[in-house]
Structures are given as C-alpha cells and as structure tokens.
Amino acid sequence: MARLYDAALKGDVHSLNNLLQEDALILERCIIERGRYTQSPLHVAAKMGHLDFVKTVLEANSTMRFAHDEDGMTPVHVAAIHGKIDVLETFHSEEPQAIRELTKSGETVLHLCVKHNQMEALLLLLNHKDEIDLELLINSEDSDGNTILHLAVIDKQVEIDMIDLANEICNKILK
Known part of the structure; x- marks a missing residue:
C-alpha cells in the first residue's frame, strides 16, 4: 500500500499500472492510513492535481469517486478545496452525481468552494447548471443551517463583491 500511496502522491501512472498488474484488486483494498486521516489514492491524487493518475484510477475503479475519507469528504470535495479545476472538471464530466455528494x-462541494475561497472552482460548477441540480445545491444548508451565500458573508473569506456573486448565481439559475 505504501507504493500505491507514493504513486498517488507523485502522480506516477506508470507505477500505478504496474501495481494493478501485480494485484488487480489493489484499489479495492487501498484505504491508506497516514497520520489521523484515512484517504484513498484518489483523494491524494485529487489533492495534488494529478489528472492522469485520477483518470487511470477512475478507469480501474469508477466507484472510488464516491469514497468518503474520515472527514466525510470525497475526492471531488478534496479537488474543490484545493482548487484543482481540471480534476474537478473530470469528475463532473464522468459522473455528475459525484458533485452532489x-x-x-x-x-x-459549493460550500467547500466558498469556505476555502476557491471561486474559480465555484464558477466552474455554476457553469454546469444543466447537468447538476444547481438550485438545490445553492439552497442546500450545511449542518449549521448555512447556505453558500451565508458562508460567504459570515466568514468574510470571499474576496469578491458579494452582490456580484449573488447576481452570478441568480443568472446561472435563470438561464
């Protein structure tokens, strides 16, 4: 498993393919413990932005995109938090349902974009209103009762004008 984690960390698709040849079920047994967090190699590759590695894992194990780590985050969430736009786009294009987790x-995922000031990722997702139930995601409340607009105002983490963000969201819904 250490070799698999190292390959994910480096984005080494060649090593991943070699590991899959040695053990075709390695991804099914691959929850990797590092410190206090348990993550799949897909979480790690998504965090690092290793697009080719992500695509290879999804070809070998498409259900891994729904794997939750100990914090309850999927690889999609991790990609959004770290602003990995290409990875996020890949997850969306291959399985829009993964965005709804x-x-x-x-x-x-929209809450996480706002909380981590990933406006490019947020706007990317807003542009896919036809494939995901954007209105539901925008109005969705977290466990504290906050929508994405609440978070943007409360945390004051967003460095853009909130009126512009609200207008952008409304325009995306109405188009």
Whole structure:
C-alpha cells in the first residue's frame, strides 16, 4: 500500500499500472492510513492535481469517486478545496452525481468552494447548471443551517463583491 500511496502522491501512472498488474484488486483494498486521516489514492491524487493518475484510477475503479475519507469528504470535495479545476472538471464530466455528494457536516462541494475561497472552482460548477441540480445545491444548508451565500458573508473569506456573486448565481439559475 505504501507504493500505491507514493504513486498517488507523485502522480506516477506508470507505477500505478504496474501495481494493478501485480494485484488487480489493489484499489479495492487501498484505504491508506497516514497520520489521523484515512484517504484513498484518489483523494491524494485529487489533492495534488494529478489528472492522469485520477483518470487511470477512475478507469480501474469508477466507484472510488464516491469514497468518503474520515472527514466525510470525497475526492471531488478534496479537488474543490484545493482548487484543482481540471480534476474537478473530470469528475463532473464522468459522473455528475459525484458533485452532489455531501460531507459529514452536510456540506456540498459549493460550500467547500466558498469556505476555502476557491471561486474559480465555484464558477466552474455554476457553469454546469444543466447537468447538476444547481438550485438545490445553492439552497442546500450545511449542518449549521448555512447556505453558500451565508458562508460567504459570515466568514468574510470571499474576496469578491458579494452582490456580484449573488447576481452570478441568480443568472446561472435563470438561464
């Protein structure tokens, strides 16, 4: 498993393919413990932005995109938090349902984009209103009762004008 984790960390698709040849079920047994967090190699590759590695894992094990780590986050959530736009786009294009997954705290991927000031990722997802139930995600409340607009105002983490963000969201819904 250490070799698999190292391959994910480096984005080494060649090593991943070699590991899959040695053990075709390695991804099914691959929950990797590092410190206090348990993550799949897909979580690690998504965090690092290793697009080719992500695509290879999804070809070998497409259900891994729904795997939750100990914090209740999927690889999609991890990609959004770290602003890995290409990875996020890949997850969306291959399985839009993955965008709808919630964390343990009831947060959507949109909540995480706002909380971590990933506006490019947020706007990317807003542009896919036809494939995901955007209105539902925008109005979704986390476990504290906050929508994405609440978070943007409360935490004051968003460095853009909130009126512009609200207008952008409304325009995406109405188009």
